[in-house]
Amino acid sequence: MELNFEAADIAFRDEVRDFFAGSIPEDWRTRVRAGLRLNPEELIHYQKMLAERGWGAPTWPVEYGGTGWSPVQQYIFWSEAARADAPAQFHQGLELIGPIIFTYGTPEQKDKYLPRIISADDWWCQGYSEPGAGSDLAALKTTAIKDGDHYVLNGQKMWTSYAHVASHVFVLARSSQEEKRQRGISLLLLDMESPGITVRKIPTMDEKYHTNDMFLDNVRVPVENLIGEEGRGWEYGKVLLDRERMVTASVAIFLKQTISAIRSAAARRVIGNVPLIEQPGFRGKLAQFEIEVMALQTMVLRLMADAANGAESGSRGSMVKLRWSQLTQEGTALWVEALGPEAMHFEAMEGEAAGLPSLPADMPYAMQGALYARVTSIYGGSSEIQHDIIARRAFGL
C-alpha cells in the first residue's frame, strides 16, 4: 500500500494549480459552489480555455486529442479545479457520446466530431428518455425507419437537457421491432438544425432553464450518422457504465466547493455575539458533512488508483453516484440553513430596484442549488435504480 502521491504527481499538481490561479472569474465562483451549472456561453468559454492549454479532454486517450492522463492525474486535475472554484466540464459530449464515437465510430465520424467536442465548437445533448421510458429506457418508442440513404425519425423525447442550446443530439431510436426490447435500438447522431426537430422548454422547480421536450417529426438523418451497426445501439451504451466513474468521480471531488460555501456563510452569520460556525450544534453538523465528503473522496481516490492498476470498477461507480447525490442534497440544505431566514428571499419583487445590493452574493443561489440538488437522485439512473444495479452487479441478486 502506498498512499502518497509520487514526486511526479506533485509536480503535476503544481502545474495545474498555477494554471488555475486567478483564472476563474469571481462571478462564476458563487454559482459554481452552489452546484449550479454556469450559462452555456460561460461553459463554452471555460472549455475553450482548457482546450487551448491542451487539457480539453482529461479522460480521453492522446490519439483522439485527450490528455492521456492517468486516473491519479485526473483526480489531481479535478481537485485543483474544485479548489479554484472552476466549474465541472459539461459532460454530455466529453463523457457520453465522445467515448462512444472513439470506441465504435467510423474514422470519418471520429474526424468530424471529436475535435469539435474538445474545442467546444459543437455542443451535444442526450436524447434518450421519453414520456414512457425513464428508468425503463428500453421501453422507448421513437422510431428510425430506413428510407434509402436516410433514417426517418419520429417520436417524442423528454428531459432533453440543453437541447435549446445544443448543436447536436445523440438519439436512441427503434429501427426494428424485436422480441427482446433491447434489440432493434439504434444510436444516431443528429444535427439540431435538421428540419422536423422541435424543442419546448420544461419549466422546473428551481426556476432555471435546463431541460426540454424534444419532438421528432419525420426528421431525416443520413445513414452515415449511425453509430456502429443498426439495432445494436443498446450495447454501445455499456461502454459508458465503466466510464461512468469518470463523471461521478469528478463531480464528487467538487463537493469541496459546497463545504467552502457553507463555511463562509456560517462565518458571516452571527447569532448573539457568536458566529454560527463557532456554535457547537452547527459545528458538529458541518464536521459530520465534511467527514462524509472526505470518505467519499477517498472512495473516489481508491477507485481511481485501482483503475490505474487496471482493475474494473464493478458497481463502484453507482456507489459513488448514490453517495454524491445524497451529499449534494445535504450540503446545499446545510448551506441554506447557514444563511438563515434570508435564504428564502429568492427574488426581489416587482417595483423594487433590480439587483440586491444588500444581499450577500450567494443568494438566491444557495436555495436554487438546494432545489436543483433534488434532481441528482433522479437523473442519470435514480437512486432506486442505482441500488438495483449494485445488487445485480455486486451480488448477483
Added chain:
Amino acid sequence: MDFNYNEEQQMLFDSVDRFGQQRFSQDKRRQALAGDIALNQKHWHEMAELGWLMIAIPEEAGGLGGSMADVMAITEAMGKNLVHYPFVATSILAPALLCDGSDAANVVLDKIGSGEAKVAAAFLEANSGYDLYRVGTTASSQDGAYVLSGEKCHVEDGGDADWYLVSARTGGSDDEVEGISLFLVPKDAPGLTVERFRSIDGHRHARLRFDQLRGAQRIGEADVALPVIERGVAKGIGAHLAEAIGSMEEVSRVTLEHLKTREQFGRPIGSFQVLQHRIVDMKIACEEARSIGSFANVHVGDENSSAAQRIAAAKVRVSECGIYVGKQAVQLHGGLGFSDELIVSHHFKRLYGLSVAYGSIDHHRKRYAE
C-alpha cells in the same frame, strides 16, 4: 379525548377546501402565484366575507373568537390546496399581538377582519438568529414620541403588509428579556424602507429599515412585550403546523395515485417494494405530524412553559416529517416531480418554507431543550 374536528370545524374545513379547489386549481394557481394583484385582492375579500380573516379576533373586539381547532381547520385546508396568502401572519399572529384593547389596536383588528388590511410581525434581525429576545432595534422616547432605528432582516409574509408589528428596545441591552416593546408601524411611515422578496413557495417576505422613524404607536405596556410576542408566535406556528399537515397528506395522496398509474418495466411502479415501503414511511410521517401537531395546538398560547415546550417539539417534528414527505413525493415522481407543472414540487417548496417560518428546526430543538 377526541383528536377530530367537530361538525362545525369539519364544515369550516370543507368550505376552505372548496374555495381552494375552485380558486387554486392547476391553471388558476399560476395566475394567482404570478402576483396578479386584482385577483389576489378579490380572493382576500372573499376570505373576509366568509369570516375566516376574523376567526382569531376575540369577540370583544368584534371577531369570531375561534379556538385553535377552528384555526387548524382553516389552515389545514389552505395547506392542502396551497393557498399562498398571508393568512397566518395577518389573521392569527397579528390579532394575538394586538391584544391590549387600545383604540389603535382595535382599528387595525377591524381592518384585518374586514380584509382591508394585512399585517406582519417584524422580529428577526441580522444577528438575532430566530431568538425573539435578541432585539437591537431601538425605540427612544423623544418629545413624547418614539423614534425607531434599526433593521429587521426577515419579515415572514411581510411583502404585502399595510402595517408592521415591530419589536424594539425601550430598555435593557441587546439580548435581555426585559426592555422589549411592541410597535405598530404603517407601511408608508416616513423613515421606513421596505424591501420585498418573493420566496420559493409564492409567499412574499420583507426586510425593513427604520431610519429615525417617527409615528410608531406602542402596543401594550412598555418593556414587557416579550411574553406576548412569544405566545403570539406560538399561535402562528400552531396554525402553520396544520397547514403543513394538509400539504403533506395531499402530496402523499397524489404520490400514491402516481404509484398506481405510472408504469415502468411493464408494471405499475407501486409494485416495487422499495417504493411501497417509502410511501408507507410517508404515511407514518403524516400520522406522526397530525398527532403531535394537534396535541401541541390544544394548549398553544397558554401561559406556561409546557405549552411552549410542546409547540417547539411539534414544530421540530412536523417540519422534519414535512420535509421528508416533500422530498419523497418528488423522488417517487421521478423527473416529473422536479417539474414545475405538477403540484408535487410546489408542495415540497411550501413544506420547505414552512419548516423555517418562525424558527428553524435547530432553533426549536434548542428551545425544547432549554
